[in-house]
Amino acid sequence: MHAPSADPQFDLECRQVTKTFGDFTAVKEVSFAIPQGSFFSILGPSGCGKTTLLRMLAGFQHPDQGDILIKGNSVLSTPPNHRPVNMVFQHLALFPNMSVAENIAYGLKRRGVNKSEITERVNDMLFRVGLPDAGSKQVSQLSGGQKQRIAIARCLVLNPDVLLLDEPLGALDLKLREQMKVELKHLQEKFGATFIYITHDQSEALVMSDQVAVMNTGRFEQIGTPQQLYYEPATRFVAGFVGESNRWQGMVQQCGEQGMVVQTETGLNLHLADSQSFSAGQSVECFLRPESISIALGNMSAAGENTLQGTIDTVLFDGARSQLQVNIDQSNEALNVALPQTAEFRGVRKGDVVSLSWSANQIQCFGV
Amino acid sequence: MTVTNPAAFQNGGKLALLLLISPLLLWLSLFILLPHVDMVMISLRERVAAREYAFSWSNYSEFFNEPLYWRTFLRTAMMSIIATLLTLLIAFPVAFYIAKIVRGRFQVLLFTMCLIPFWVSELVRTYGWMILLRETGIFSGLLQSMGLVDQPVEMLYNDVAIMVGLVYTSMLFMVVPLVTTLEGLDDSLIEAAYDLGASHWRVIRDVVIPHAMPGIVSGCIVVFMLTLGNYLTPTLLGGKDSLWFTEQIYTQFITRFNWEQGSAFGMLLLILSSFIVWAGLKLSRQSFTRVMT
Numbered sequence: 001m002h003a004p005s006a007d008p009q010f011d012l013e014c015r016q017v018t019k020t021f022g023d024f025t026a027v028k029e030v031s032f033a034i035p036q037g038s039f040f041s042i043l044g045p046s047g048c049g050k051t052t053l054l055r056m057l058a059g060f061q062h063p064d065q066g067d068i069l070i071k072g073n074s075v076l077s078t079p080p081n082h083r084p085v086n087m088v089f090q091h092l093a094l095f096p097n098m099s100v101a102e103n104i105a106y107g108l109k110r111r112g113v114n115k116s117e118i119t120e121r122v123n124d125m126l127f128r129v130g131l132p133d134a135g136s137k138q139v140s141q142l143s144g145g146q147k148q149r150i151a152i153a154r155c156l157v158l159n160p161d162v163l164l165l166d167e168p169l170g171a172l173d174l175k176l177r178e179q180m181k182v183e184l185k186h187l188q189e190k191f192g193a194t195f196i197y198i199t200h201d202q203s204e205a206l207v208m209s210d211q212v213a214v215m216n217t218g219r220f221e222q223i224g225t226p227q228q229l230y231y232e233p234a235t236r237f238v239a240g241f242v243g244e245s246n247r248w249q250g251m252v253q254q255c256g257e258q259g260m261v262v263q264t265e266t267g268l269n270l271h272l273a274d275s276q277s278f279s280a281g282q283s284v285e286c287f288l289r290p291e292s293i294s295i296a297l298g299n300m301s302a303a304g305e306n307t308l309q310g311t312i313d314t315v316l317f318d319g320a321r322s323q324l325q326v327n328i329d330q331s332n333e334a335l336n337v338a339l340p341q342t343a344e345f346r347g348v349r350k351g352d353v354v355s356l357s358w359s360a361n362q363i364q365c366f367g368v
Numbered sequence: 369m370t371v372t373n374p375a376a377f378q379n380g381g382k383l384a385l386l387l388l389i390s391p392l393l394l395w396l397s398l399f400i401l402l403p404h405v406d407m408v409m410i411s412l413r414e415r416v417a418a419r420e421y422a423f424s425w426s427n428y429s430e431f432f433n434e435p436l437y438w439r440t441f442l443r444t445a446m447m448s449i450i451a452t453l454l455t456l457l458i459a460f461p462v463a464f465y466i467a468k469i470v471r472g473r474f475q476v477l478l479f480t481m482c483l484i485p486f487w488v489s490e491l492v493r494t495y496g497w498m499i500l501l502r503e504t505g506i507f508s509g510l511l512q513s514m515g516l517v518d519q520p521v522e523m524l525y526n527d528v529a530i531m532v533g534l535v536y537t538s539m540l541f542m543v544v545p546l547v548t549t550l551e552g553l554d555d556s557l558i559e560a561a562y563d564l565g566a567s568h569w570r571v572i573r574d575v576v577i578p579h580a581m582p583g584i585v586s587g588c589i590v591v592f593m594l595t596l597g598n599y600l601t602p603t604l605l606g607g608k609d610s611l612w613f614t615e616q617i618y619t620q621f622i623t624r625f626n627w628e629q630g631s632a633f634g635m636l637l638l639i640l641s642s643f644i645v646w647a648g649l650k651l652s653r654q655s656f657t658r659v660m661t
Contacts, residue, residue, distance in 0.1 A: 095561070
């Protein structure tokens with residue numbers, strides 16, 4: 001990945017990019033390469049440096065160290081108005097004093113494309129984003145989702161090597177956001193351009209991306225497919241940030257060929273499959289996803305390496321994403337458990353007794 | 369009982385509204401409307417004998433028949449327009465710098481520095497320029513000590529001195545509306561234009577100026593009005609030959625006790641400034657209500 005010779009199969013490559021503001025390091029030695037035509041997301045909490053990174057790719061900020069290559073050529077000395085990248089801004093930044101068609105034509109005009117070709121390409125672009133009649137409208141006449149598509153069309157009409165998107169769905173309401181997620185993914189596939197999408201919303205990143213980089217305090221914690229991030233988190237931060245988890249702080253009690261036992265601060269003994277990288281007496285943090293826990297009604301002993309009894313404390317009903325908060329008898333702590341969508345769980349209520357179980361390989365464990 | 373009667377409530381509301389706007393109405397009618405009506409009436413009469421007056425257009429025809437009057441009139445208008453445009457040219461970069469480039473305390477400091485000259489009276493400020501520009505003044509002395517000239521230079525009492533004074537006096541009234549509108553400009557619009565390939569000049573032309581247009585027009589209106597009606601600066605910096613129209617009005621009222629002629633000149637100045645503001649709004653395609661709010 002860090003071959004010294006530039007590899008043009010990557011649309012974009014960052015090498016050890018670092019940016020500091022005074023004493024604060026916003027981006028620290030970030031390296032990655034994005035293959036042509038893929039949807040790449042940078043996911044991180046606010047203030048993790050992802051916007052700074054994106055602004056460096058666009059050229060609005062200059063890295064203190066490292067190199068940025070587009071199609072194998074360094075663009076560090078190229079100002080933003082000459083870089084083959086375009087950016088969709090968080091609040092879209094459509095020009096309010098221009099019509100929709102003028103907005104889309106703006107970049108082409110600046111490149112000196114002749115008038116008839118501009119008209120043709122603008123109309124073609126409007127058709128491709130599904131708004132063929134919107135050209136003569138004013139920006140203020142469009143709905144949120146339409147503005148979104150025009151902002152993307154305004155960039156894509158220039159055939160950029162890389163399209164940068166700075167949380168453009170943040171301003172939309174929930175329903176529209178869900179819809180635009182799918183639409184963005186389709187647009188990216190249709191145009192075959194490389195999209196770099198930054199967001200703090202993991203569902204956006206997971207749904208749309210081919211590859212996701214999880215960023216925290218200026219560094220990349222892990223780069224991988226959405227599945228890898230979810231099922232095989234590489235670090236404690238990724239395990240805690242992507243998806244929901246029940247967490248325990250604890251200490252390794254036994255460590256052997258068949259697995260290991262971790263005693264949590266709350267007093268539970270957890271059986272884990274992984275034992276390679278740990279030793280007895282080590283402090284660890286364990287993560288268990290709510291949907292990895294099998295739940296059964298009543299006080300029966302269930303199968304699985306880990307079994308617990310508990311009573312339902314709260315039912316958090318949210319359709320398909322409903323959860324139960326179960327108070328564990330043994331340790332007097334609450335665990336989040338996904339509510340199965342089967343008929344027998346339709347009538348669960350507070351105070352019902354349940355049995356929980358999960359197999360040893362469901363728990364992710366990281367040294368502290 | 370009283371609450372359930374909507375008519376009574378409405379009457380009460382009307383009374384409250386009347387009371388609230390009565391100071392404004394009194395102000396407008398007593399100090400603006402009445403004097404102007406009186407001025408129109410005075411300007412349309414002619415003294416035929418002691419304390420005897422007759423209706424006449426002669427004060428207005430005098431203006432068109434005497435070249436000195438209408439030439440001064442046109443000169444004042446032209447100089448005011450030039451002063452307004454110069455003020456805009458100088459104030460725009462200043463306002464852009466304050467509104468968009470500096471941040472935090474330095475921004476407040478710069479803004480205050482624009483304001484500080486206005487803490488002293490216009491008279492003192494103009495004397496400041498006289499100290500700099502007069503024959504025995506600082507600039508003249510500096511040029512002599514540098515050996516660029518071999519005798520004192522008089523820089524006062526010409527059109528350039530008037531222009532310098534007028535622009536200096538008007539700066540704040542241009543900077544304030546410009547800073548206010550430019551602060552409302554979303555930085556990402558500027559960045560978006562760069563990102564789409566625009567040069568610096570195109571960004572200013574396509575994004576910054578259209579956004580700042582209401583501020584530009586309202587600043588220009590205020591500066592133009594102040595300049596056209598300015599008396600002190602042209603007189604002090606331009607001397608006897610400054611030929612500013614307000615001086616003509618002053619002469620008619622105070623020196624010649626010809627209130628009829630003075631009133632006619634006053635009305636003409638009002639009509640002129642209204643016309644130029646109207647033309648400016650038409651040219652810039654701005655509506656008065658949008659510019660003034």
